[in-house]
Amino acid sequence: MVRVMVVDDHPIWREGVARDLAERGVDVVATAPDGAAAVRIAPATRPDVVLMDLQLPQLSGAEATARIRAALPDTRVLVLSASAEHGDVLGAVRAGASGYLVKSAGLDELVDAVTRTAAGQAVFSPGLAGLVLGEYRRLEGVGPDEPRLTPRETEVLRLVAKGLTARAIASRLTLSHRTVENHVQNSLRKLQLANRVELTRYAIEQGLDTDD
CATH class of the missing domain: 3.40.50.2300 (Response regulator)
Structure with missing residues (x-):
């Protein structure tokens, strides 16, 4: 609780x-x-x-x-x-x-x-995430040479930016919950981020939440 x-x-x-x-x-x-x-x-x-x-x-x-x-x-x-x-x-x-x-x-x-x-x-x-989290490039200084994510990792990250849970993402992409979690963990590792909050900030700062 x-x-x-x-x-x-x-x-x-x-x-x-x-x-x-x-x-x-x-x-x-x-x-x-x-x-x-x-x-x-x-x-x-x-x-x-x-x-x-x-x-x-x-x-x-x-x-x-x-x-x-x-x-x-x-x-x-x-x-x-x-x-x-x-x-x-x-x-x-x-x-x-x-x-x-x-x-x-x-x-x-x-x-x-x-x-x-x-x-x-x-x-x-809705409407606030892109505004707020888009500031993080300026506030935290994102380096120019960032690791590349796979297309599937990017797709998962786009849905993370839209606020979907891992289970909702799994349902949307017809993947298992474990597979989605693996993509999230891989993205965290590649981007050297600590948790999902930072991952969401990164995703929205990259404008991934605005893609349909």
Whole structure:
């Protein structure tokens, strides 16, 4: 069961999200009304995922994200915000957020995003992934001589960039789940990336999420 802390300064929204997640089998271990409270509560409750609003009193969501990630490296932050402004999205990712959803997301999408974030995936609302993760060439400096992936590895990587799970990719390409995982691991090794979050960043930065 995924352990989650919900951080939002609007009580009705905060408690509503917590209740909806709990009804879907998510273990809501805490809620917090502002960024400062979230930073205090997180070490005591050690959630797998912090569902973080950005516009918070006392301490912004981005600053709270950075502090929580520094104190709890294994805890991931998924931003849930009304804002889709480019600066807000980029700021959240730079602070250490693993993903970003706008509040118009449905409950099924939210539960899926929380689960995938806990599993180490990067999750973004449609239209935001290319914007945010495309910055990583500039921010991290990708070298010009990168290893070549096979056509099948590139095909799998394109679907990873679109946000599909390994099982969904296997179904789409009529492959076994193990084969898809092998392609993912080969890509990680060739590109010298640590995990699926970094692989997703690379894929979207290469524009693979825009291909049909």
